[in-house]
Structures are given as C-alpha cells and as structure tokens.
Amino acid sequence: MKELSLNVLDIAQNSVKAKAKNVLIKITETETTLTFEIEDDGCGMSEEMVENVINPFCTTRTTRKVGLGIPLLKLAAEQTGGSVEIKSVSEQVDPANCGTKVTAVFFKNHLDFTPLGDIVSTVTALIQGSPDIEWRFEHHLESGKVELDTKELREVLGDVPLDTYEVIKWIEAYLIEGYDSI
Amino acid sequence: MKSLAELAAIREKMKDKVVLREGSGDIRVVVGMATCGIAAGARPVLNAFVEGVSNAGLADKVMVSQTGCIGVCQFEPVVEIFEAGKEKVTYIKMTPEKAAEVIEKHLKGGAPISEYTITNAIS
Numbered sequence: 036m037k038e039l040s041l042n043v044l045d046i047a048q049n050s051v052k053a054k055a056k057n058v059l060i061k062i063t064e065t066e067t068t069l070t071f072e073i074e075d076d077g078c079g080m081s082e083e084m085v086e087n088v089i090n091p092f093c094t095t096r097t098t099r100k101v102g103l104g105i106p107l108l109k110l111a112a113e114q115t116g117g118s119v120e121i122k123s124v125s126e127q128v129d130p131a132n133c134g135t136k137v138t139a140v141f142f143k144n145h146l147d148f149t150p151l152g153d154i155v156s157t158v159t160a161l162i163q164g165s166p167d168i169e170w171r172f173e174h175h176l177e178s179g180k181v182e183l184d185t186k187e188l189r190e191v192l193g194d195v196p197l198d199t200y201e202v203i204k205w206i207e208a209y210l211i212e213g214y215d216s217i
Numbered sequence: 218m219k220s221l222a223e224l225a226a227i228r229e230k231m232k233d234k235v236v237l238r239e240g241s242g243d244i245r246v247v248v249g250m251a252t253c254g255i256a257a258g259a260r261p262v263l264n265a266f267v268e269g270v271s272n273a274g275l276a277d278k279v280m281v282s283q284t285g286c287i288g289v290c291q292f293e294p295v296v297e298i299f300e301a302g303k304e305k306v307t308y309i310k311m312t313p314e315k316a317a318e319v320i321e322k323h324l325k326g327g328a329p330i331s332e333y334t335i336t337n338a339i340s
C-alpha cells in the first residue's frame with residue numbers, strides 16, 4: 036500500500052464485512068510513533084481464526100483463496116520496528132460483547148515508515164460506502180486532535196442519509212478544516 | 218468554520234428530494250474496494266465517481282456504491298456498471314481520468330467505452 040491511510044481503509048472494510056454497527060478509528064501520534072486502532076462490534080473471530088489471519092492463505096473472501104489485508108498491515112508495521120495486535124471476541128462465544136480490535140504501531144523515524152497520506156479520503160470513502168454504520172474517527176496529534184462522530188451528524192440530519200453527496204463534501208471540508216486548525 | 222447549522226440546511230434542502238432518491242438508482246456504479254482494489258488505486262477512482270456523478274447532475278439517476286473483491290484482481294481498480302435491461306459493463310484498470318470519461322460518455326451519453334472494458338482486454 037502506498038499510504039497507511041489505505042491500510043486503514045482496507046482493515047476497516049473487515050469491520051463492515053463483520054456487520055459491525057459501530058466502528059472506532061483512532062490514530063495516536065507521538066514524536067516517534069504512530070498507532071492506529073480499529074475497533075468494531077461486529078461478529079468477531081474465533082481464537083483459531085485470530086491466530087490464522089496473519090497467514091495470507093487465510094481469508095473470508097470466496098472469490099480467491101488469498102487474503103492480504105492483515106499480512107500487508109503487518110509488513111508495513113514490522114518493517115518500521117512496530118507491530119500488529121489483534122483481539123477478538125466471537126459472537127458465538129459472547130454475543131453481547133463480540134467484536135474485533137486491530138492495533139498497529141509504527142515507528143515514524145524508520146526509513147521504511149509509510150506516511151499516513153490522505154486519511155480524510157479514507158474516512159469519507161468508508162462513510163460513503165457504509166452510511167448506516169456509526170463511525171467514530173479520532174486523530175490525536177501532539178498539536179491537537181481532529182475528530183468526527185457520525186452519531187452527532189445523524190442527529191442533525193434526521194432522515195438524510197450520510198452518503199448524500201452534500202453531506203460527504205461537508206465531512207471532507209470539516210476534517211480538512213480540523214487539520215488546518217491544529 | 219464548518220458548522221452543524223450547514224448540515225441542518227442540507228437537511229432542509231433534501232426534504233423534497235428524499236422521495237426522489239428512493240426511486241433513483243436506474244444506473245448503479247460499483248467500485249471494487251477490497252485489498253486488491255485499494256492497493257491498485259480504487260480510492261481516488263471512487264472519489265472521482267462520487268464527485269463526477271454529482272457535478273454532472275446525475276445524482277438522481279446514478280448510484281455509486283462499493284463492493285468487495287470482484288475476482289479479477291489483476292485488472293484492479295475494477296468498476297462495474299449495472300443498468301436495468303442492459304448487459305453489465307466491467308471497466309478495468311480504472312483511473313480518475315478514465316472515470317471522468319466514463320461519466321461523460323457512458324453515464325451521460327449512454328455509450329460504453331469498449332476500449333476500457335474487460336471484454337476488450339481478454340478478447
């Protein structure tokens with residue numbers, strides 16, 4: 036992947052596929068590290084599946100027998116000296132608390148660190164693609180934070196779907212303004 | 218500063234349109250957004266369609282959506298166009314520039330660009 040924001044987009048699509056109702060994307064940056072967490076309340080995975088997802092020959096897709104999402108993320112993190120951790124509770128084990136949390140840590144000063152890139156575009160693509168999911172986005176930087184919660188937008192928008200073009204453009208402009216102000 | 222008041226204004230504006238949207242989607246543009254698509258550049262292609270369809274005034278007629286892996290990863294970014302009563306058109310190795318052309322000639326003009334289709338690549 037050319038940018039880490041594309042890994043974020045890719046991993047968050049797993050939450051969509053897991054039928055999550057709420058997804059949190061949280062990015063935390065320090066001077067030397069970038070950590071992103073993607074946490075959902077989807078169907079989760081069995082312990083065995085969690086052990087297996089780092090294997091490229093493990094996939095939920097039916098069109099092809101190779102899944103590269105997690106292996107690519109692991110590569111991007113580990114090549115900077117960082118790591119990926121996956122925690123999951125399967126709905127078969129605990130339907131009330133099921134879900135998955137993927138945490139990836141990157142060292143920014145490493146030569147092989149991939150820049151975050153266009154994260155705003157990732158957030159708008161996710162909301163456009165799954166407007167019924169409640170998305171929460173937080174980006175904590177040393178200089179301040181940028182955040183967006185679709186629940187708050189929905190309260191104002193009523194029946195207007197989040198994938199309405201004008202709403203997507205508003206979200207894009209809102210986030211860009213957020214980054215400009217910190 | 219972007220305010221929630223602007224969203225309230227969008228809601229007002231959309232009031233009459235909601236009914237229209239229900240009946241919309243004569244044409245469906247589906248962008249493959251699995252790992253293969255994303256790595257090959259599907260995100261800017263998706264944005265080009267979302268933006269371009271609205272700017273071309275086609276929002277009531279064309280719905281842009283996303284899907285997982287379509288199964289022809291070597292041809293990503295892949296975009297499928299479904300239209301009632303017509304055969305599906307599969308565009309391959311898409312770029313934002315090609316997307317703009319597809320909106321103009323195919324979605325607006327009704328003429329698929331065969332040069333960019335999968336049929337053209339494998340025949």
